[in-house]
Amino acid sequence: MAPPPRPRRPKTENAGEQPAPRRSVPTMQDIAAAAAVSQSTVSRVLSGVETRVPIAPATRERVIQASRRLGYRPNPLARGLRGASTNLIGVVVRDFSDPFFAEAIEALVKESMGHGYNVVLGHVHPGLEEAIPLTSVLETRHTDAIVVLGDVRVHPQLLDDLRSSHVPVVALWQGTSPLEFPSADTDDRAGIQAGLAHLRSLGHRRIAFLSAELPGDFWVRESAYADFMTDHLGGVPDGYLQRCPNTMAGGDAALRRLMALPEPPTAVATSTDLIAVGVLHAAHSVGATVPGRLSVVGFDDIQISSHTVPALTTSRMPTAKIVSHAVNLAVTLARDPDAGRTPALEIFKPELIVRESTARPRRR
Numbered sequence: 152m153a154p155p156p157r158p159r160r161p162k163t164e165n166a167g168e169q170p171a172p173r174r175s176v177p178t179m180q181d182i183a184a185a186a187a188v189s190q191s192t193v194s195r196v197l198s199g200v201e202t203r204v205p206i207a208p209a210t211r212e213r214v215i216q217a218s219r220r221l222g223y224r225p226n227p228l229a230r231g232l233r234g235a236s237t238n239l240i241g242v243v244v245r246d247f248s249d250p251f252f253a254e255a256i257e258a259l260v261k262e263s264m265g266h267g268y269n270v271v272l273g274h275v276h277p278g279l280e281e282a283i284p285l286t287s288v289l290e291t292r293h294t295d296a297i298v299v300l301g302d303v304r305v306h307p308q309l310l311d312d313l314r315s316s317h318v319p320v321v322a323l324w325q326g327t328s329p330l331e332f333p334s335a336d337t338d339d340r341a342g343i344q345a346g347l348a349h350l351r352s353l354g355h356r357r358i359a360f361l362s363a364e365l366p367g368d369f370w371v372r373e374s375a376y377a378d379f380m381t382d383h384l385g386g387v388p389d390g391y392l393q394r395c396p397n398t399m400a401g402g403d404a405a406l407r408r409l410m411a412l413p414e415p416p417t418a419v420a421t422s423t424d425l426i427a428v429g430v431l432h433a434a435h436s437v438g439a440t441v442p443g444r445l446s447v448v449g450f451d452d453i454q455i456s457s458h459t460v461p462a463l464t465t466s467r468m469p470t471a472k473i474v475s476h477a478v479n480l481a482v483t484l485a486r487d488p489d490a491g492r493t494p495a496l497e498i499f500k501p502e503l504i505v506r507e508s509t510a511r512p513r514r515r
Contacts, residue, residue, distance in 0.1 A: 177221040186210075186217040193218075240481060241271045241294035241318075243309070245301025245366065249397070250425060250453045251468070252300055255323070258471050259298065262478040268295070275306055294318060295485035298477055302326045305366045319484035319492055321477045326369040333480055335473045335497040339450075342466035342501035343375035343420065346448040347383075349464070349503060350418045353511045355446060356384055359416035361405045361430065363397035363423045372422040372450065391416060395426065402429025403436075410437055417445065417512040424449035424456045424465055431459055431508070442510035452504055461507035469499045 179197070183190040188210060196206060196214040240263050244252055260270050271294055299322040303309055313320050314331065322332040350358050358380065362373040373392070380387045390412045395401035402421060406429070409415055421427040427449030431441060439445045441461055449456060452467035476497055484490050 177218075181221055182214060182217045185221060186213045188214060236295055236485070237293045238268050239271050239294040240268045240478070241273065241297040243273045243275060243297060243299045243303065243313075245275050245303055247274050250455065251423070251451050251470075254453060255300055255470055255474060258474040259300075259478065262471075262474050266478060266482050268478075268482065275301075275303055275309060296321065296481035298323065298481055299332070300324060302328050302366055302369060304328050319481060319490075321481045321484070323473060323477050326365075327371060330494040330496055333484070333492060333495050335476050335499065337468055337473065338498050338500045339371045340375040342450055342468075342503075343372045343422070344379050345501070345503040346420050346450065346464070346466050347376065347379045349505065349509065350420065350446060350448060351383060353418075353446065353509060355418040355512050357388065357391075357414065357416045357512075358384070358418045358420060359391040359393070359409050360387075361402060361409075361419060361421045361426050362392065362394045363401070363421075363426055364394055365397055376420065388414070388416075397423055397425055399425060399429035399432065402426035403433040404429075406430045406433040407437065410434075410439060418448070418509070419445065420448045420450075422450055424451045424453045424463060427463055427465065427508075428455060428459055431461075431463070441508050443513060446509040446512070448509060450501075456504075457506065459508070464506045464509040465504055466501040467504045468501055473499050 179190050179193045182197075183193045186193065192206065192210065193214050196211050197218060240259075242256065242259060244256060246252055256270075256272070263270050296319045297313070297316060299313065299320065301323075302325050310331075320332045322328075322334040324336055325334050326336070347358060360373065360376040362370065362376075373394075377387055377392065380391075390409070393405045393408060395405040402425070405426070406419065409419065410433075419430055421430060427447055430447050434441050434445050434447070441447055447463065449463050449465035450468075452465045456463040456465050476499075484492060
């Protein structure tokens with residue numbers, strides 16, 4: 152008996168064919184040939200550098216169309232090595248896990264793109280004793296400027312690198328750090344006291360405060376609370392000022408301590424919205440209805456604040472304005488090597504946003 156026929160291997164369309172060659176990356180020389188101009192003309196058009204002899208609009212348009220048709224993408228590293236602008240902004244972020252900085256990064260990316268720049272991110276983890284010299288990483292990528300988000304005093308090596316950076320540095324939300332770079336921040340004292348004045352206007356007298364433990368010994372918001380209570384309500388009652396981690400869990404635990412006091416508060420102000428969200432959770436868990444039994448005020452107005460139950464009353468950080476100021480300044484300094492980099496501080500005022508988490512105190 153003959154053996155069964157061996158199964159045939161299925162034919163494939165590409166059997167025996169050589170793989171298609173990889174598409175080569177288009178160069179300025181390719182664009183010059185396609186646009187029928189010199190390579191130097193292509194370089195001047197794509198770099199955006201002004202020249203003594205103007206380039207005809209028709210020639211400029213022909214070069215741009217050819218570059219788009221060929222899919223040309225400039226190499227930032229190569230441009231940086233030639234000393235040209237790379238259209239990159241380096242960003243050093245104190246803490247990616249903080250929702251406030253996540254929203255600030257998003258605003259910064261959008262603003263940078265509006266100026267024709269892309270963003271390179273570097274993270275300074277708060278748990279590290281010494282940050283990796285991020286400026287050397289960013290400058291290796293040949294960024295045109297560096298923007299620092301948050302107080303980084305706990306990383307002295309990073310600060311040393313920033314001081315010696317050959318590209319301009321703009322710093323945001325540096326708190327009480329010594330002024331070393333062109334900076335922008337918010338009027339924290341005004342924001343905290345606006346929230347406290349709102350609670351007082353509703354009739355609250357027993358107002359507690361939860362202060363976030365942040366890097367750099369930053370207690371401006373806590374000090375604003377203590378001064379307000381001293382000036383308007385006779386001082387801070389025992390146990391009403393609590394420090395806690397800048398997390399929802401930190402706010403949750405701190406409120407439980409407040410509600411265990413012999414005379415718990417009727418209102419709580421917090422130094423960040425992140426803590427306030429934890430307060431709302433704890434209040435629900437212990438049966439302290441908001442705002443019926445307890446009013447709550449935050450600070451920052453992060454995105455989740457308008458979606459909590461109830462929606463959170465808070466002082467809105469003018470993040471978009473601060474970021475716009477920073478990017479404009481960084482781009483200006485990057486494009487003008489002779490522009491002064493003298494340390495200066497631009498202050499922006501927050502706005503109180505009244506929502507459903509505050510009301511008049513319940514009568515005894």
